[in-house]
Amino acid sequence: MVKAIFFDIDGTLVSFKNHQISQSTFDALYKLKEKGIKLFIATGRGKDGLDVLNDFPFDGYITLNGQYCYTNDQIIYSNTIKKEDLQALLDYLEDHQVPCGFTEENTKYFNYRDKRVDAIHAITHNDDHPAGDCSHVIDKSIYQIMCFVDEKEEKEILSHMPHCISARWHPTFCDISPIGGTKQLGIDQFLEYYGLDLKDTMAFGDGGNDKQMLQHVSLAIAMGNAGDELKSIADFVTKDVDDDGVAYALKHYFDEIETIDILDCNGGDHGYAFATNFNPEINLREVSANGSYWENGHWVETEPMEIKREYNFPQVGEKDMYLLHHEEIESLAKNIPGVKRIRFFMTFGQSYLTHMKCLENVGMLSTAPVEFNGQEIVPIQFLKALLPDPASLGPRTVGKTNIGCIFTGVKDGKEKSIYIYNVCDHQECYKEVGSQAISYTTGVPAMIGSMMVVTGQWKKPGVFNVEEFDPDPYMEALNKWGLPWKVCEDPELVKVWKANED
Numbered sequence: 001m002v003k004a005i006f007f008d009i010d011g012t013l014v015s016f017k018n019h020q021i022s023q024s025t026f027d028a029l030y031k032l033k034e035k036g037i038k039l040f041i042a043t044g045r046g047k048d049g050l051d052v053l054n055d056f057p058f059d060g061y062i063t064l065n066g067q068y069c070y071t072n073d074q075i076i077y078s079n080t081i082k083k084e085d086l087q088a089l090l091d092y093l094e095d096h097q098v099p100c101g102f103t104e105e106n107t108k109y110f111n112y113r114d115k116r117v118d119a120i121h122a123i124t125h126n127d128d129h130p131a132g133d134c135s136h137v138i139d140k141s142i143y144q145i146m147c148f149v150d151e152k153e154e155k156e157i158l159s160h161m162p163h164c165i166s167a168r169w170h171p172t173f174c175d176i177s178p179i180g181g182t183k184q185l186g187i188d189q190f191l192e193y194y195g196l197d198l199k200d201t202m203a204f205g206d207g208g209n210d211k212q213m214l215q216h217v218s219l220a221i222a223m224g225n226a227g228d229e230l231k232s233i234a235d236f237v238t239k240d241v242d243d244d245g246v247a248y249a250l251k252h253y254f255d256e257i258e259t260i261d262i263l264d265c266n267g268g269d270h271g272y273a274f275a276t277n278f279n280p281e282i283n284l285r286e287v288s289a290n291g292s293y294w295e296n297g298h299w300v301e302t303e304p305m306e307i308k309r310e311y312n313f314p315q316v317g318e319k320d321m322y323l324l325h326h327e328e329i330e331s332l333a334k335n336i337p338g339v340k341r342i343r344f345f346m347t348f349g350q351s352y353l354t355h356m357k358c359l360e361n362v363g364m365l366s367t368a369p370v371e372f373n374g375q376e377i378v379p380i381q382f383l384k385a386l387l388p389d390p391a392s393l394g395p396r397t398v399g400k401t402n403i404g405c406i407f408t409g410v411k412d413g414k415e416k417s418i419y420i421y422n423v424c425d426h427q428e429c430y431k432e433v434g435s436q437a438i439s440y441t442t443g444v445p446a447m448i449g450s451m452m453v454v455t456g457q458w459k460k461p462g463v464f465n466v467e468e469f470d471p472d473p474y475m476e477a478l479n480k481w482g483l484p485w486k487v488c489e490d491p492e493l494v495k496v497w498k499a500n501e502d
Contacts, residue, residue, distance in 0.1 A: 002037065002200055002201070002202045002218075002219065002256075002337065002338070003036075003037060003038060003196050003197075003200040003201075004037065004038040004039075004040065004190070004191065004194070004196050004200060004201050004202070005032065005037060005038070005039055005040070005201070005202045005203065005204070006040045006041075006042040006062070006183075006187055006201065006202070006203040006204070006213065006217065007039070007040070007041055007042065007203070007204050007246070008042055008043055008203075008204060008205040008206060008207065008209075008210050008213075009041065009043040009045055009049075009050075009052065009053075010043070010044075010045070010169065010206075010207070011169070011206035011207060011223060011225055011226075011241055012204050012205055012206050012210075012223055012241060012245075012246065013025060013052075013053075013204075013241075013246060014052050014241070015241050015242050016241070016242075017242055019052065020052070021052065021053070021054065021056075022244055022247070024244045024247040025244065025246045025247050026054075026056065027247070028246060028247040028250045029056060031250075032250070033057070038059040038060075038190075038194055038196065039058050039059055040058060040059055040060045040061065040062060040187075040190055041053070041058050041060070041061045041062060041063070042062040042066075042183045042186060042187070042203065042205075042210075042213055043061075043062065043063055043064075043065075044063075044064065044065045044144070044167070044169065044175050044209055045063060045064070046063050046064050046068070046103045046104075046105070046106070046107075046108060046143070046144070047061075047063060047068070047105060047106050048106055048107055048108060050063070057072075059071065059190075059194070060076065060190045060193070060194075062183055062186030062187070062189075062190070064103060064143045064144040064175075064177065064181070065144065065167055065175055065177050065181070065182065065183055065209055066079075066177070066181040066182040066183045066184070066185050066186040067079045067080070067143040067144055067177050067178060067181035068105065068143050068181075069181075069186045069189050069190065071193075076186075076189050076190065076193055077181065077185070077186065077189045078143070078181075079143070079177075079178050079180045079181035080141045080142055080143055080178060081142045081143070081144075081145065081161075081163070081164060081176075081177070081178045082163045082178065083138055084163075085160075085161040085162070085163050085164050085178075086137055086138050086142060087138055088160040088161055089145065089157065089160065089161060089176075090134070090135060090137070090138065091160075092157060092160055093111060096153075097112075098111075098147060098148060098149055098153070098157075099111065099112055099113060099114055099116060099117050099147075099148040100134070100145055100146065100147050100148070101117070101129065101145065101146035102134055102137045102140070102142050102145055103142065103143050103144040103145065103146070104140055104141060104142060104143065105141065105143065107129070108129045108146075109129050109130050109131070109132065109134060110129055110130070110131040110132075110134070111131065111132075111133075111134045112131045113131045114148075116148040116172050116173070117148060119172065120148075120170065120172065120173060143177070143178075143181075144175055144176065144177050145175070145176040145177075146173055146174075146175055146176075147166075147173060147174055147175075147176055148172055148173045149173070149174065150171075151168075151174075154166055154168075154174045157176070158176070161176065163178060163179055164176050164177060164178055164179060165177055165178075165179050165182075167208055167209035168207075168208050168209065169206070169207025169208050169209050169210070170207070175209065182212060182213075183209070183210070183212065183213040183216075184212050184213050184215075184216035187201065187203075187213065187216060187217065198216075198217070198218060199218050200218065201216075201217040201218050201219070202217060202218065202219040202220075202221065203216075203217040203219075203220055203221065204221045204222075204223065204238075204246060204249070205220075205221075205222065205223070205226070205230065206222065206223040206225055206226040206230065206241065207226070207227075207230070208227070208229075208230070210226075210230060211229070211230055211233065214230065214233055214234060215233055218337070219235050219236075219337055220233065220234045220235045220236075221234060221235065221236050221237075221238055221249045222234035222236070222237045222238070223237075223238060223239075223240060223241055223245045223246075224237060224238055224239045224240040224241075224243065224245055225240040225241055225242075225245075231460070232460050232461050232462070235335075235468065236249060236468075236470070237470065238470075256337075256338050256409045256410045257336055257338070257339050257407055257408075257409040258338070258339065258340045258341070258408050258409045258410070259339070259340055259341045259342070259343075259406075259407070259408045259409070260332060260336070260339060260341070260342045260343070260405055260406070260407055261342075261343050261344075261345065261405065261406040261493075261494045262326065262328070262329075262342075262343065262344045262345065262404075262405050263311065263313070263321065263345050263402070263403070263404055263405070263406065263421070263494070264321075264344070264345065264346045264347070264403050265311075265313045265316055265319055265321065265346075265347040265401060265402040265403065266346075266347055266399075266401050266437075266438060267313065267316035267317065267319060267347070267399045267400050267401065267402065268397045268398065268399035268400070268401065268426045268436065268437065268438075269397065269398055269399050270388075270393045270396050270397045270436075271396055272388055273351070273355065274351070274352065274355040274356075274387070275387055275388045275390075275393060276387060276390060277390055277393060277397075277436065277438040279384075279390065280380075280383065280384045280387050280390075281380050281381060281384050284356060284359075284365050284380060284383075285365070285367070285380065286324065287304070287305070287324065287346075287348070287356060288304050288356065288360055288365050289304060289324075289325065290302060290303060290304055290325065291303070291304065291305070291306060291307065291322075291323045291324050291325050292325040292329075293323060293325075293329065293341065293342060293343040293344070294329055294332075294333040294339075294341060294342040294343075295340065295341045296340055296341070302323060305322045305348075305353065306323070307322065307323035308320060308321070308322050308323075309321055309322075309323075309345065309494055309495065311345075311492070311494065312492065313347075313402040314402060314421065314423065314486075314488070315400055315402060315423045316399075316400050316401075316402045316423070319347040319349075320347060320348060320349070320350070321345040321346060321347045321348070322345065322346060322347075322348055323343055323344065323345055324344055324345070324346050325344070326344035328344070329342045329343075329344055331465040331467065332467060335465060335467050335468055336467065343494070345494065359383065363379055364379045364380065364382075364383045365379065365380050365383070366378075366379045366380060367379075367380055390438075390439075391435070393436050394426075394429075394430040394434060394435045394436040394439075395430060397426040397427075397430070397436040397437075398426055398427055399425075399426055400423055400424060400425050400426065400437070401423065401424045401426070401437045401438065401441060402421055402422070402423050403421065403422055403424075403441055404419055404420050404421025404422060404485070405419070405420055405421075406418070406419045406491055406493065406494060407419075407420070408493070417490065417491060417493060418487055418488065418489055418491065419487070419488040419491035420485055420486070420487050420488075421485060421486060421488070422441070422478070422483045422484065422485045422486070423486075424437040424440055424441055424483070425437065432482070440482070441483065444478075444481055444482055444483050445478070445483070447481070448474060448477045448478065448481060449466060449474070451477070452469075452473060452474060452477070457469075457470075457473050458470075458474075
């Protein structure tokens with residue numbers, strides 16, 4: 001559960017176009033406050049640059065990239081540049097015409113200003129400070145220096161300031177700060193101050209100076225206007241700051257999901273006494289294996305087909321379904337913050353289960369080789385050869401499938417449950433692609449996912465699962481490519497009991 005959220009300012013909360021925080025963002029922030037969530041600023045700006053926040057009651061401020069951290073009534077951490085490093089920079093500036101802004105606790109001043117400084121002021125409305133002789137800084141508490149140099153000269157300056165580090169969110173300048181204070185250190189300071197845990201943290205950012213912060217928190221959100229490097233380390237990439245990216249991310253990604261029940265119902269009839277809709281070897285091994293589900297941070301294992309429930313599926317009717325282990329539970333348990341329980345159910349008719357149990361009892365589901373007439377055979381592979389080819393079921397299968405998920409959780413501070421599902425008709429699928437609905441509902445999502453990777457809609461370096469990407473374009477594609485979904489706002493919830501119970 002997220003209990004603390006950290007926000008960069010420029011390019012995250014504040015638009016570069018109008019230099020303001022949108023009303024939708026303020027509305028989202030107030031909703032978070034109402035839920036009791038602690039909200040913090042994490043910015044390269046100093047105290048003098050926070051007017052843009054319009055006195056919103058944040059719980060703490062990490063300013064100057066972590067060098068000065070405070071609440072509304074207490075300084076939590078402060079860190080200033082050493083005198084020898086300041087002197088080294090002043091000596092450098094005697095021979096190099098570089099604009100630099102020196103930041104104290106409540107003010108900033110420049111050695112001189114040029115078009116580079118004015119250009120940044122036009123973006124941030126935060127650097128309209130005087131220019132003049134800065135030799136007196138050697139006797140001041142300087143928390144950060146804004147140097148308008150390229151990356152090559154940045155490295156040269158740092159070579160003269162061994163107790164400092166640099167960060168940049170814009171190509172024309174870098175922030176030079178003393179080693180020790182960082183945004184991630186500021187996060188740790190506030191977590192200790194408020195007695196919070198790092199696993200309950202979330203952060204929003206868009207610039208290079210946000211990289212370590214996003215790597216540090218439990219849930220990292222990169223703005224759509226962020227660079228590719230920052231997006232690659234984020235858990236979620238939202239829209240641009242000018243497209244209400246903060247509000248969008250909080251709408252789609254923040255509210256808590258407590259439970260997920262995945263329901264896979266095949267209401268089709270192929271007319272055979274016994275057949276499987278896909279590879280018999282995989283299908284029968286899956287059904288006859290132990291089940292499992294995720295609950296309260298650990299796996300709970302069940303006997304095969306131990307947990308049964310009847311459910312009335314829309315457009316299909318009431319069916320018996322059984323709890324199985326399914327691979328998507330494993331990634332969902334990792335990637336859905338705060339989820340308390342995830343289960344997977346699949347429907348089976350009694351005839352199917354009776355046949356399967358009989359086959360299991362005589363050893364036909366075994367994967368261990370046996371000798372027969374001088375040859376080794378694997379029983380389940382031999383059974384596969386005897387059963388109807390799943391590809392042959394398309395023309396004769398009638399009825400519908402219903403595949404969906406029931407979610408419970410909290411939205412806007414209120415308990416909520418929804419059921420998102422798709423219904424497919426076997427015969428309609430066969431008319432379109434020459435296969436029954438089980439093949440259709442398996443193949444179309446894979447096609448959509450592949451298409452989104454190829455077109456760049458899902459793009460991150462590394463390996464990611466589908467729930468780690470923006471779901472909106474995927475869900476829109478399902479509607480377009482033959483799997484339209486519906487939403488039930490007040491569904492019947494699944495209650496589980498063991499098959500041998502009354």
